[in-house]
Amino acid sequence: xxxxxxxxxxxxxxxxxxxxxxxxxxxxxxxxxxxxxxxxxxxxxxxxxxxxxxxxxxxxxxxxxxxxxxxxxxxxxxxxxxxxxxxxxxxxxxxxxxxxxxxxxxxxxxxxxxxxxxxxxxxxxxxxxxxxxxxxxxxxxxxxxxxxxxxxxxxxxxxxxxxxxxxxxxxxxxxxxxxxxxxxxxxxxxxxxxxxxxxxxxxxxxxxxxxxxxxxxxxxxxxxxxxxxxxxxxxxxxxxxxxxxxxxxxxxxxxxxxxxxxxxxxxxxxxxxxxxxxxxxxxxxxxxxxxxxxxxxxxxxxxxxxxxxxxxxxxxxxxxxxxxxxxxxxxxx
Numbered sequence: 168x169x170x171x172x173x174x175x176x177x178x179x180x181x182x183x184x185x186x187x188x189x190x191x192x193x194x195x196x197x198x199x200x201x202x203x204x205x206x207x208x209x210x211x212x213x214x215x216x217x218x219x220x221x222x223x224x225x226x227x228x229x230x231x232x233x234x235x236x237x238x239x240x241x242x243x244x245x246x247x248x249x250x251x252x253x254x255x256x257x258x259x260x261x262x263x264x265x266x267x268x269x270x271x272x273x274x275x276x277x278x279x280x281x282x283x284x285x286x287x288x289x290x291x292x293x294x295x296x297x298x299x300x301x302x303x304x305x306x307x308x309x310x311x312x313x314x315x316x317x318x319x320x321x322x323x324x325x326x327x328x329x330x331x332x333x334x335x336x337x338x339x340x341x342x343x344x345x346x347x348x349x350x351x352x353x354x355x356x357x358x359x360x361x362x363x364x365x366x367x368x369x370x371x372x373x374x375x376x377x378x379x380x381x382x383x384x385x386x387x388x389x390x391x392x393x394x395x396x397x398x399x400x401x402x403x404x405x406x407x408x409x410x411x412x413x414x415x416x417x418x419x420x421x422x423x424x425x426x427x428x429x430x431x432x433x434x435x436x437x438x439x440x441x442x443x444x445x446x447x448x449x450x451x452x453x454x455x456x457x458x459x460x461x462x463x464x465x466x467x468x469x470x471x472x473x474x475x476x477x478x479x480x481x482x483x484x485x486x487x488x489x490x491x492x493x494x495x496x497x498x499x500x
Contacts, residue, residue: 201423369408
């Protein structure tokens with residue numbers, strides 16, 4: 168009886184051990200609202216005024232980093248995104264500065280729309296392929312494992328049956344002018360959300376130089392599986408670095424269903440909003456003089472007895488009674 172079940176049992180255990188697991192949970196082959204089904208990017212020369220999309224390439228995965236210039240934990244995650252570019256250059260990283268009510272000069276309303284769409288509650292947060300969520304600098308190191316496991320499961324973009332994306336053309340009238348992008352979605356007749364983005368490296372702030380920054384976009388535009396259109400992006404490429412790229416992302420319509428991409432516990436809570444520092448209250452010179460005069464008036468009664476005592480002579484006068492030592496000397500004489 169034991170021999171009969173031994174071989175099937177060993178085979179089942181071997182298959183289970185060879186099955187890769189995704190950090191944070193197994194991959195569900197079913198579709199999920201909010202997940203990305205296709206993504207392409209097109210490098211553009213910031214000194215060129217027009218072009219087509221013949222050089223556009225697909226991205227196997229998309230990592231959207233919700234970040235802010237004032238967020239200190241975000242610096243280490245941004246550094247990890249630089250390491251990711253060396254490890255797998257084809258992965259598309261988009262840094263979305265979504266704190267529009269803060270002094271972040273790179274914040275965009277479109278980034279905030281994506282933050283709200285995916286219910287991002289703090290910075291830094293990584294959204295991978297519109298479905299997996301990594302929170303803070305504690306979970307961000309698990310990103311490479313997540314991407315490796317997604318690829319091992321055959322979950323690279325574009326997903327099976329996804330509509331094709333294409334950039335037909337792009338143009339602008341001057342270096343500082345807006346960019347008009349012609350795009351095309353072709354495939355099934357499903358419901359999707361299209362993002363048309365411009366991402367740029369070498370963005371300078373007062374103390375930072377950041378890459379992969381979302382500079383301008385139209386996001387969450389409802390489209391069918393077959394649609395053609397054009398979008399004008401209000402962005403000035405001359406304000407940033409020289410490397411820029413146009414990006415098209417296609418998401419499934421509906422309220423996103425995200426899953427944890429890591430089982431690593433958070434070491435601390437994520438900063439959820441920016442707080443303005445308290446303004447230092449300055450006291451004017453008139454107030455200082457009045458306070459000084461008041462203190463002087465209050466100290467006058469004490470000075471009436473203290474100051475004369477400081478200058479009084481300490482040498483005993485002839486009228487002063489002799490001390491005990493003086494009496495003893497007189498008696499001995």
